[in-house]
Amino acid sequence: MAHEPARPSRGERLGNDAATGALTLGFIPLVDCAPLVVAAEKGFARREGLDLTLMREVSWANIRDRVALGHFDAAHMPGPMPIASSLGLGRPAVAMVAPFSLGLGGNAVTLSLDLFAAMAETTAGDTDQFRRFEPMAVGRALAIVLRDRQAAGREPPTLAIVHPFSSHNYELRYWLASAGLDPDNEVRLAVLPPSMMVDGMIERQIDGFCAGEPWNSLAVAAGAGVIAVTKSALWRQGPEKVLGLRAEFADRFPEQTAAMVRALYEAARWAADPANIGELALLLSDPAYLGTPAAIIESDLRGTLTRVPGTAAEPVADFLVFHEHAANFPWLSHALWFYAQMVRWGHVDHTAAHADTARRVYRPDLYRAALAPIGADLPRASAKVEGALQRPTPVASRLGRMTLGPDGFFDGRLFDPDQLDQYIASFRS
Numbered sequence: 175m176a177h178e179p180a181r182p183s184r185g186e187r188l189g190n191d192a193a194t195g196a197l198t199l200g201f202i203p204l205v206d207c208a209p210l211v212v213a214a215e216k217g218f219a220r221r222e223g224l225d226l227t228l229m230r231e232v233s234w235a236n237i238r239d240r241v242a243l244g245h246f247d248a249a250h251m252p253g254p255m256p257i258a259s260s261l262g263l264g265r266p267a268v269a270m271v272a273p274f275s276l277g278l279g280g281n282a283v284t285l286s287l288d289l290f291a292a293m294a295e296t297t298a299g300d301t302d303q304f305r306r307f308e309p310m311a312v313g314r315a316l317a318i319v320l321r322d323r324q325a326a327g328r329e330p331p332t333l334a335i336v337h338p339f340s341s342h343n344y345e346l347r348y349w350l351a352s353a354g355l356d357p358d359n360e361v362r363l364a365v366l367p368p369s370m371m372v373d374g375m376i377e378r379q380i381d382g383f384c385a386g387e388p389w390n391s392l393a394v395a396a397g398a399g400v401i402a403v404t405k406s407a408l409w410r411q412g413p414e415k416v417l418g419l420r421a422e423f424a425d426r427f428p429e430q431t432a433a434m435v436r437a438l439y440e441a442a443r444w445a446a447d448p449a450n451i452g453e454l455a456l457l458l459s460d461p462a463y464l465g466t467p468a469a470i471i472e473s474d475l476r477g478t479l480t481r482v483p484g485t486a487a488e489p490v491a492d493f494l495v496f497h498e499h500a501a502n503f504p505w506l507s508h509a510l511w512f513y514a515q516m517v518r519w520g521h522v523d524h525t526a527a528h529a530d531t532a533r534r535v536y537r538p539d540l541y542r543a544a545l546a547p548i549g550a551d552l553p554r555a556s557a558k559v560e561g562a563l564q565r566p567t568p569v570a571s572r573l574g575r576m577t578l579g580p581d582g583f584f585d586g587r588l589f590d591p592d593q594l595d596q597y598i599a600s601f602r603s
Contacts, residue, residue: 192247192427196225197434200237200249202368203230203464204386205474206280206415206494207250208454211463212441221440222433230462233367234337241418242268248434250276251418254512257535258339260421261522271424272416272509273540274435275502277442278495280414280474281342281405282390283349285316285382286375287483289331290400292319307481309403309584313353316402320360331381332362334371342384344515345408352585358519375399386414387474387494388466394480395470401481406492409561411499411581413508416536424540432544439502439545446497451475492580499566499578502541506557507591509536514594518601529594551576560589 191197201207213219214226229246231237238255240246242265256270285293293315297304303311320330335343347357357363366374371389374380375398382399383389393399405412417438424431445454455472458464464471473479477493480486495501513532517524538556545552554570563579570576583589589597 192423192430194225195223195430195433196227197247197430198227198229198245200229200231200240200246202232202234202237202250203466204250204280204368204415205388205458205464205471206277206386207463208445208458208475208496209276209438209441210250211457212445212454213437215457216441216444218437218440218444219433222437224430224433224437226437232369234340238337239265241270241420244420247423247430248417248419251416252337252340252342253413253416253508254339254341254344254516255337256416256418257509257512257532258516258521259418260531260535261516261528263339263516263521269421270418270535271421271537271540272418272504272535273424273431273537273544274417274438275413275504275508276415276417276438277497278411278414278499278501279404279406279492280386280494281345281384282387282401282479283333283346283382283384283403284371284375284390284393284399285402286378286380286399287397289316289319289381290402293402307402307404307407309349309407310353312402313349313355316350317353317355320355324360330359330361332364332379334364334366334374334380334383334385336368336385337365339516339521341405341412341414341512342386344512344519345405345412346384347519348515349403349408349584372396372398388464388470391470391474391479392466394483397483400483401479404479404490404493406490406494407584409581409583411492411495411501411579413505413512416504424537431540435541435544436548439548439550442497442502445475446495446501448476500553500576503553504536504538504541506533506536506538507560507589509533510557510591510594511560511589514589514598517598524595524598546572549573553578557591559591561586562588 219226237249256272259270296315296318350357368385371383372393390401455468459468478487516522551571551573561583563581566577567579
């Protein structure tokens with residue numbers, strides 16, 4: 175069962191109880207924390223000799239800091255966060271590793287009713303694409319509205335993100351830039367915890383946000399916004415949360431780290447089973463975890479979203495993937511894509527040393543070592559060309575049964591991690 179955040183007493187620091195298998199893991203109340211909850215509640219952790227205590231936190235900054243300081247042994251984290259921590263972005267550097275991906279997708283961009291209505295009036299040439307919520311058409315409509323407002327002397331809209339070094343920030347920036355907008359000058363980007371997004375919209379303090387579920391759906395249910403773009407439309411089966419922990423912990427406690435990976439692997443597989451969706455929705459709806467209606471959580475788990483207040487839910491392909499298509503594998507190419515976006519937006523200088531630091535955060539070696547003994551199917555490669563697959567595609571794997579994709583970016587770009595320098599340079603031309 176989860177507990178509210180508590181501050182440790184003097185001397186209560188990293189790994190004091192890890193040798194016995196008693197671990198404290200942090201999480202934010204989001205649907206994609208499901209593998210941690212399932213591991214703790216359905217017995218998968220106990221089968222691995224672990225006694226998990228889940229601690230709910232309010233903000234990603236708290237999660238990062240409490241892992242860095244040893245208050246948490248590991249945590250639910252946005253994929254870029256352990257990379258940023260290892261690079262020393264936003265706080266003193268603490269080397270972290272990510273041996274497990276908690277899933278793919280699950281985020282969305284929600285815009286206020288007023289802003290979205292103004293966008294709908296601009297779409298004479300892209301009406302069909304706009305109505306289908308195609309990211310490029312929605313982005314172009316947003317660009318027209320923002321430039322009209324700028325010409326009229328109005329302030330730019332405020333769009334909230336959950337943390338500066340989050341997948342949310344980088345996918346929102348990627349989308350805005352692809353529509354011809356400058357995220358640092360034509361909008362205001364503000365940081366808010368996910369649980370405060372809906373109130374920010376209701377109080378008209380923000381004009382939109384990028385966050386994980388259930389907060390987008392709750393904004394729609396409150397009549398405060400429209401889900402304009404989903405992450406799965408921006409980058410189908412794009413990376414999202416990881417299990418993040420200090421490199422020091424992984425080195426000191428390799429058996430416990432491997433046990434966490436195995437427990438989460440089995441938990442993610444359970445969460446991905448359609449037969450378990452109803453039970454999982456009820457479990458996550460508990461006040462100890464999300465404390466939000468099970469019906470909304472169940473819709474998220476089934477990949478059906480109500481995008482506009484008062485309309486019917488509609489299916490969204492690959493909205494949230496917990497296990498299929500190697501969703502739990504920590505691909506080096508995911509880490510390097512996040513790093514490339516950090517460089518693109520001036521968050522870190524591009525050097526060989528920085529790229530190597532980012533590459534060493536995601537740990538497919540730890541994933542393989544933990545899961546090979548239980549007969550899991552494992553990809554032969556540790557990186558791949560991102561965005562290249564337009565349909566499910568078999569790939570080389572340990573058991574020969576693995577399929578990946580589709581994984582395309584909405585703008586048709588590819589990311590080849592072997593061409594990192596060229597990819598970064600392409601954004602400067």
